[in-house]
Amino acid sequence: MLTTRQTETLSLILNDVIPPSADGHVPGAGNAGVASFLQQATPYDPDPARVVLTVIETVLEIADDFSSQSPQDRIDVIIRVQAQHPQIFERFLRLTYMGYYSQAELRPLFGVAAEPVHPSGYPVPSESSRMMADLTAPVRARGAVYRPADG
């Protein structure tokens, strides 16, 4: 369980790691609720709790006033955390990306369907035989390009 201060810090870190779009249309990772994914991410990391705590604690060690810092100062702090704990930070990034992009309602913002892809999938029209013939014509025109077994 995280303390209130840790929870607030985590949310800020997440929003800096995946920031919202300038128009606010695409939420940042903090606002998208990635923190709750991190709590239950054991299938995807051997010890997600330690990863999250290390990142939060290191941030607060470096900047006790992290939550009141300017956005650029916060980024600088996170860069220092990354330099101090490169492996932990990479695990944190992986988990953050997983928690964010696994949210069905966010996928359409990246052009991908929200619903599970099976059974409906995507309608992709087949190329007409005319189009296929035109496209492959230059390749056919060159003739055989494989080497026979006897050289």
Place this chain on the structure above:
Amino acid sequence: MVTTMKHEPVDVLIIGAGASGAAIAWSLLETRMRILCLEQGTHLPDADFPSRRPDYELARYGEFSCDPNIRQLAQDYPINVDDSCIAPVNWNGVGGSTINFLGHWPRMKPSDFRTRSLDGVAEDWPVDYATLEPFYAMNDRNTGVSGLSGNPAYPDYAPELPPIPLGQLGQTLAKGFNQLGWHWWPSDVAILSKDQDGRQKCVNAGTCDLGCAAGAKGGTNFTYWPMLERAGVELRTGSRVREILIDPATGMATGVLYHGADGQLHRQQAEMVILACNGIGTPRLLLNSDTERNPDGLANSSGMVGRNLMFHPLTGVSGVFDQPMKGHEGPMACSILSQEFYESDPSRDFVRGYGLHSGRSTTPMTFALGGYGIDRPIPWGAAHREIMDDIYPNIASLTVVAEDLPDQENRVTLDPDLTDSDGIPAPKISYRLGENTRRMLKHGEARAAEALRAAGAHTILSKNDDAVWWRAGWHQMGTCRMGNDPENSVVNGWGRSHDVKNLFIVDGSIFVTAGAVNPTSTIQALALYIGDRIKTNIATLFD
């Protein structure tokens, strides 16, 4: 060790229910021999495939990872990869790795079987393309293959079904190759472009590695196994073979010891044992079947069991275009394939060659985590937003798939400490990239960038900084190679062990060279060919 259960002897015992085990069982059906297949994994109902879940992409990094060291399911065995730059990946269960394979289905080429004669490297195979051709065709019919006939990169043959759509991405890349005058062709795929035999055609969902819930992908769970089970082949799942048993007097295999689903150790006798455990599982089992008479492992008088491990080392290049490429729509691995640089060319600083494969189905999470087969998250912060908003939708990639040459030092051994959940020693991989492969990949990267530019990409992104893709040991070959010389090979020209006359191997471990194409159509064609030889030689099979 206490053996608790004995079973009725069978005529044919196949170990492994994947691509090759299923194909050989089908071939032997007409002999009316009693066939039993032991498989360490289970049947996975297609209703359980993760692509029916809203958070389907997560499964790729958890219980449906292609990496057994990540999945750690009961049927998996760990693989020590500390000494390798590529991690072997698989699926253990009915269907084997065709559960999570991507269905790309190119054949090997005539020159692939003759690399010693043509290029002075590796060894020639004891079989050739012409011999295998009818078995490729037979296997294609059983599997359901889509593609376009008339590919000038091959001797003539015709896929049964029309090609799957190239889509925006494939069409764009094809135009780039045309601009350069380079070969490309719509990929042959073991994926249905039309409904067939009660299986649904592909719906372009792009989750082929998570099992195909449509049944469109030609995994043996959808193709061979339903036919085999209807025909009475016994498939005993949850059955992990520990050791092949040998009669010390005759040197012949008598059967196996296996751990059953009930947790007990079982003994199964058989007239003939066929190994189909994949390029890692098969040498592992032979090395684990050592005896006083065979201290270096079974069927290993040549010392070649486990050696000459070949993968297809990969690297990738992406291009950013002005318009969306819709890379998430369509089967993952397959749109088009260029074999312009496949054959040897004396003007290059390497022998043999590579293919340029178009990659699709870059879903947002996988892309953000570095791409399929790569573990390197993209940057965070403002750069992240920019990449996901402006680059991700407009990206198209080419994968360089290199031919790996056999090297005896690249090998599978047994780990002295690591075991699976039944206490059976686990495999350890020692694998390094050869200099020839490095040069090939470098050449391929440059050519891929050229093709992407010709196709209209305004920016080129290289994915790898000189490293090959890590979690991309999809194809495992060469570790029990075939050959005419018993001192230099494990099995003969039709898969029979030189040392143990009633022991056969049919999986990718018998490959002599790797070619630069995905191997499964060749693995299964070979298994059908070996089945045919067994039937032809039945009267003198063990002489």
